Amino acid sequence: MFFQDPKLQYEVTVEQPDPHFAKLLQQAIGGQEGEMRVALQYMFQAWALPEEYEAYRNLLMETAAEELGHIEMLATAVTKNLRDSPKEMGDDAQETAAAASMTGQNPRQFLSAGESAVPVDSNGAPFTGNYIVASGNLAGDLYANVMSEAAGRTLATRLWEYTDDPGMKDMLSYLIARDTMYQNQWLEALESLDDPVPVPASFPQDEENQEVNYTFISTRREEQPNPDHPWTEGEAPDGKGQFSYAADQPGDGNVVAPDPDPMTSDDPNRTDQ
Incomplete structure (x- = not known):
């Protein structure tokens, strides 16, 4: 009200x-x-x-x-x-524009x-x-x-x-x-909150990927040394992990899309078009 x-x-x-x-x-x-x-x-x-x-x-x-x-x-x-x-x-200015x-x-x-x-x-x-x-x-x-x-x-x-x-x-x-x-x-x-970070704090952190949940991952093409910043080493603000540094991305998986449904394909070699 x-x-x-x-x-x-x-x-x-x-x-x-x-x-x-x-x-x-x-x-x-x-x-x-x-x-x-x-x-x-x-x-x-x-x-x-x-x-x-x-x-x-x-x-x-x-x-x-x-x-x-x-x-x-x-x-x-x-x-x-x-x-x-x-x-x-x-x-003196009747015209709107x-x-x-x-x-x-x-x-x-x-x-x-x-x-x-x-x-x-x-x-x-x-x-x-x-x-x-x-x-x-x-x-x-x-x-x-x-x-x-x-x-x-x-x-x-x-x-x-x-x-x-x-x-x-x-x-x-x-x-x-x-x-x-x-x-x-x-x-x-x-x-004043008990667990403000990470959000949501209710998620069981043991279900996270433990290899990367406190790791700063560099995206530079050439490998870079650890810059020793507060976000690459030392205790994390939530008190539940230690920051670390990785010089490269995990780099796995295939980005090639699987074949589409034939009904949606724009393949010029299709005979039913």
Whole structure:
């Protein structure tokens, strides 16, 4: 169940409306690094958890709800950058194509949404649920969440560097700070799990190929010596194995495909074609 409050999570002000920046902000809404992705990702992850993981379910749902608030903030920012702008589409730019070229804005923001935000990325591509990672494995999902927040923070910092508008910098500074918290909370949640790696930890490791499960295998054509990196020697992070190094691939098996069914063959020598 959801409730809504008619106020923003954080104040959004725009001192110098910029339709082009509104187009860039769309990436933070409907792009692969955007807030729609993480809000839905955390929800679907939470909905998959059984009762004994109630604390993690709550953590995910609390964060998902906050991310919905971020979508609202960004949509508000897009609208404020599009409207009351000296570059907005008006009497001097009735032709849509000419207006879009002049302002650099996404034409759909004007044509489909009346100068407001749309659920697309900065190129106008619609948001897709294919961005969402919700595997049903808590550890795997938490690792995916760290990556998602790292990508989101990177995007937000690039937007912060791009704009000179004080209000937009202030809003983005808030979102960047929340990304700092999210990365740390997901890492802390991972630390609280008994066996976060390898994922899934429930699989019996004695069923793995024991010759390669902790071996870094070089793919170089010419044999290379062990570079003595932390991932080629020493104890693995899961504490269950020792890293080793192999200079070449196992190299076995036949890549030639077996003969196809005669009914599907394009053999020119077939007599029944």
